[in-house]
Amino acid sequence: MSSARERLTRLLSLVPYLDAHPGADLEETAAYFGIDSDTLIDDLQLLFVTGRPGHMPDDLIDASWEGGQIFISNAEEVSVPVRLSAEEAGVLVLALDMLSSLPGLDSEAVATAASKLRVAAGENLRTAVDVSPIDADEELLSALRQSVEDGSALSIDYYVGSRDELTTRTIAPTRLVPGADWYVDAWCYSAGAPRRFALGRIRSWEPAAHPPMSVSEATTNSYEVTLGLAAGGAWLADELDVTNREYLDGGDTSVRIRLLVHSVDWLSRFLLCHADVITEIDDTEAVAAALRRLG
Missing domain, CATH: 3.30.70.240 (Alpha-Beta Plaits)
Structure with a gap:
C-alpha cells in the first residue's frame, strides 16, 4: 500500500497526465505509474472529493473509467504539471553545487544536472537563478578532502565559542558535511571520540602523525x-x-x-x-x- 506522501505525489502527476491523454487506457495508465489497476481506481475515486474549497459539485473533479478508458473534467486548476518555485529551484541548485565539492562523486554529472536545473528554472520563472555554495577556505577544504581520501591526520587550532578558547587538536577526518557551514566529521584524539568540527572555527591546520592510541582506544x-x-x-x-x-x-x-x-x-x-x-x-x-x- 502506498504511503500518503506517495499517493499525493502520484495524484499531482496523474491529473495533468489524464488531462493531456483523454481516453487513456486504464491498464496502460496503471502500468505507467507503476501501480495496479485497483490502486488506480482508488485514486480516481479520491478525485471525486478533490477540488476547490466549497465542496459544491462544480468545485470537485469528475472522473469516469467505464469501458477501461479514463476521462476527467473540471480539473483545470490542477491540470498543470507541478513546477518548482524560485526558492525550491534555488535550494536544489545550491545542494548540487555543494555535492560537487564532496569527494568520491562524479562531479561532472552533478555539474551537468545543476546546469540543466538552472536553465529549466530560469525558463519557468523568467528570471535568472543564481546561487552560490557556502563560502569556505579552499585550501582547508582541499587539505581535508586529501586527509579523508588517504586516511591521514591533521593538527588544527579550533575555536570553541562557548568557552572563548582556542584549542589545539589532532584529528583524523572521515567525511565533509555541507550545512549552514561546512563541517568535517573526524576522530578527535584529544577527546578520544568522534567529533564534528565547523570549518569556520578552524583557525589553522597542518599535517600530523596519528598519535599512539591509549589503552582504552587500542x-x-x-x-x-x-x-x-x-x-x-x-x-x-x-x-x-x-x-x-x-x-x-x-x-x-x-x-x-x-x-x-x-x-x-x-x-x-x-x-x-x-x-x-x-x-x-x-x-x-x-x-x-x-x-x-x-x-
Missing part, C-alpha cells in the same frame, strides 16, 4: 552496528557515519542503518540520548554499557 577497534530508527529519529541517519540505509516498509520514514562506530563508550551514550527512537540494535555490549550507566 582495545576498541572500529566496527559496524545495525540500528533501527523510528520515524521520529530518522533524521539521525543524516548526522551519523552511515555505511548503508534501508527505509522500512511501514508507510513512514522509519529506517534501518549500518553505522561505523569507533567506541563502545560513545555508542552507549548515544543509546541513552536517543533511546526513545531506537527500535533495534545488534550490539549487546553497547546495550549492556548503557544499562550500567543507568544503574
Whole structure:
C-alpha cells in the first residue's frame, strides 16, 4: 500500500497526465505509474472529493473509467504539471553545487544536472537563478578532502565559542558535511571520540602523525552496528557515519542503518540520548554499557 506522501505525489502527476491523454487506457495508465489497476481506481475515486474549497459539485473533479478508458473534467486548476518555485529551484541548485565539492562523486554529472536545473528554472520563472555554495577556505577544504581520501591526520587550532578558547587538536577526518557551514566529521584524539568540527572555527591546520592510541582506544577497534530508527529519529541517519540505509516498509520514514562506530563508550551514550527512537540494535555490549550507566 502506498504511503500518503506517495499517493499525493502520484495524484499531482496523474491529473495533468489524464488531462493531456483523454481516453487513456486504464491498464496502460496503471502500468505507467507503476501501480495496479485497483490502486488506480482508488485514486480516481479520491478525485471525486478533490477540488476547490466549497465542496459544491462544480468545485470537485469528475472522473469516469467505464469501458477501461479514463476521462476527467473540471480539473483545470490542477491540470498543470507541478513546477518548482524560485526558492525550491534555488535550494536544489545550491545542494548540487555543494555535492560537487564532496569527494568520491562524479562531479561532472552533478555539474551537468545543476546546469540543466538552472536553465529549466530560469525558463519557468523568467528570471535568472543564481546561487552560490557556502563560502569556505579552499585550501582547508582541499587539505581535508586529501586527509579523508588517504586516511591521514591533521593538527588544527579550533575555536570553541562557548568557552572563548582556542584549542589545539589532532584529528583524523572521515567525511565533509555541507550545512549552514561546512563541517568535517573526524576522530578527535584529544577527546578520544568522534567529533564534528565547523570549518569556520578552524583557525589553522597542518599535517600530523596519528598519535599512539591509549589503552582504552587500542582495545576498541572500529566496527559496524545495525540500528533501527523510528520515524521520529530518522533524521539521525543524516548526522551519523552511515555505511548503508534501508527505509522500512511501514508507510513512514522509519529506517534501518549500518553505522561505523569507533567506541563502545560513545555508542552507549548515544543509546541513552536517543533511546526513545531506537527500535533495534545488534550490539549487546553497547546495550549492556548503557544499562550500567543507568544503574
